[in-house]
Amino acid sequence: MNSIQLFSLTRRVKRLSSVESCLRHFCGVGVKDEGDWLYSPEWWDPHDGGHIVSQSTSEKGNGVVSVVAHPSSLPSRDSWGETERWLEKRYMEVMPRDGRLKILGYQWRSLRFNDDTRQSTVKVMAACRDLQPSSVFYMQQPHCLAVPYLKSMASVGLTSLVASKYDIGSVAIGKKQMRILCIGHGGGSLPLFLAHHILGAIVDIVEIDPLVISESVRAMGFPAFSVMTATGKRALPTPDIIDQVMWRGIHERLFLYESEAKEFILRNQDNVYDMIFMDAYDGADIFPHSLWDSNSVFMKALSERLHHEHGTLVVNLHSDADIADIDRSNEGVTTGKYVRKVGTAYKKGLMENEKNGLVFACEVPWLCNVSLVVSRGMGSERRHREKTKSNLMKTSLEVDRILRLPFSCLDYLKTGFAII
Numbered sequence: 001m002n003s004i005q006l007f008s009l010t011r012r013v014k015r016l017s018s019v020e021s022c023l024r025h026f027c028g029v030g031v032k033d034e035g036d037w038l039y040s041p042e043w044w045d046p047h048d049g050g051h052i053v054s055q056s057t058s059e060k061g062n063g064v065v066s067v068v069a070h071p072s073s074l075p076s077r078d079s080w081g082e083t084e085r086w087l088e089k090r091y092m093e094v095m096p097r098d099g100r101l102k103i104l105g106y107q108w109r110s111l112r113f114n115d116d117t118r119q120s121t122v123k124v125m126a127a128c129r130d131l132q133p134s135s136v137f138y139m140q141q142p143h144c145l146a147v148p149y150l151k152s153m154a155s156v157g158l159t160s161l162v163a164s165k166y167d168i169g170s171v172a173i174g175k176k177q178m179r180i181l182c183i184g185h186g187g188g189s190l191p192l193f194l195a196h197h198i199l200g201a202i203v204d205i206v207e208i209d210p211l212v213i214s215e216s217v218r219a220m221g222f223p224a225f226s227v228m229t230a231t232g233k234r235a236l237p238t239p240d241i242i243d244q245v246m247w248r249g250i251h252e253r254l255f256l257y258e259s260e261a262k263e264f265i266l267r268n269q270d271n272v273y274d275m276i277f278m279d280a281y282d283g284a285d286i287f288p289h290s291l292w293d294s295n296s297v298f299m300k301a302l303s304e305r306l307h308h309e310h311g312t313l314v315v316n317l318h319s320d321a322d323i324a325d326i327d328r329s330n331e332g333v334t335t336g337k338y339v340r341k342v343g344t345a346y347k348k349g350l351m352e353n354e355k356n357g358l359v360f361a362c363e364v365p366w367l368c369n370v371s372l373v374v375s376r377g378m379g380s381e382r383r384h385r386e387k388t389k390s391n392l393m394k395t396s397l398e399v400d401r402i403l404r405l406p407f408s409c410l411d412y413l414k415t416g417f418a419i420i
Helices: 003-015 021-024 077-094 148-163 168-172 190-196 210-217 242-248 259-266 296-303 324-329 337-351 383-402
Strands: 051-057 064-071 103-111 117-129 131-138 180-183 201-207 254-258 273-277 311-319 357-363 367-375
Touching: 021 311, 051 210, 077 103, 077 242, 103 131, 103 210, 103 242, 117 190, 131 242, 148 168, 148 190, 148 273, 148 311, 148 357, 148 383, 168 383, 180 190, 190 201, 190 254, 201 210, 201 259, 210 254, 210 324, 296 337, 311 337, 337 357, 337 367
Parallel strands: 180 201, 180 273, 201 254, 273 311
Antiparallel strands: 051 064, 064 103, 103 117, 117 131, 311 367, 357 367
16 A cells, blocks of 8 residues: 555545444454454554565565564453463463463554555464573464455355355355465465354465565464465475464464466466455555456466356455545546446456356455455346445345354445445
């Protein structure tokens, strides 16, 4: 997110109501959302540069890649004991001897390209062995999505999939598998969140920049065991003890590949995905045209990889609609020409030979972003816009009930809904 988006965000935070988020937080409805936008000033404040944890220059066009840390107010210190007991229990299951781990604290850590573009923000727990305080381990908090557009992508994607009669209940408890592909890694919070909340989720992640991969593991607490080699094997044959303590049950279902999206899609022709998430902006904050060219080899291969009955693609887009223009009209950012152009390209590339299908977009609260959805399992015509929106909103309540996410999917479906 660049400086222009920051100005737009500041304007919209004043304009949009956060009453529902406040009620969910203060009244204790559902699970507490540690990534609620109420806490964003802790890591978003443009006057607070934070502490640079690491900084290197990318060889893949992303410029200077930095990880910047900010203090986090949650979880509060009085809750650390419960987490330490959970870590001790896990340690004893792996190594039946004294394995007490001590929490040192929590931080927000942001991945930045060229200082001004936040590619990802995650919450990290720092811990150490009680008898080895100099040995520090980092664990990204898998239940926390800090940035609203990631919550939007998860909400609209999962809701669309369930609206396509997909059995999310069996997948949620691990009785069935769900194949997910994430194109673009950043700090890894979205694939980690999905694997944490959906026990049947098998998540492939594709990232072009090896520096982004290494920083997400080393400085942002992403599971090291997830990293794959060019031959398709684990970079680490077995996870170490601490990784088993922190990630057992999750990291076995994460597969992080260094690859261009096109090469990965063409190379893995046997893979069929129930859901594909695409969030692939480069160091110049540009979404490459090669990823949405309807006539490209990549689009054809992507169409073959997306499940033909219920396959759902979710794309994060920066809207081209100017915030001042939106304030003077009744339109939302989903009506921008760029959003319509990209949506039309995916509709042509992925829906041309499909009997059913719906392409729609939702405005992301508080940000000038749009979640674009291509659903092969839903069918609707433009004149049924309100009926389609109503159906999705009702379905979102079912997703909330089954997955018990720390936020309501409904919040991310009711604003700026538009059928492409």
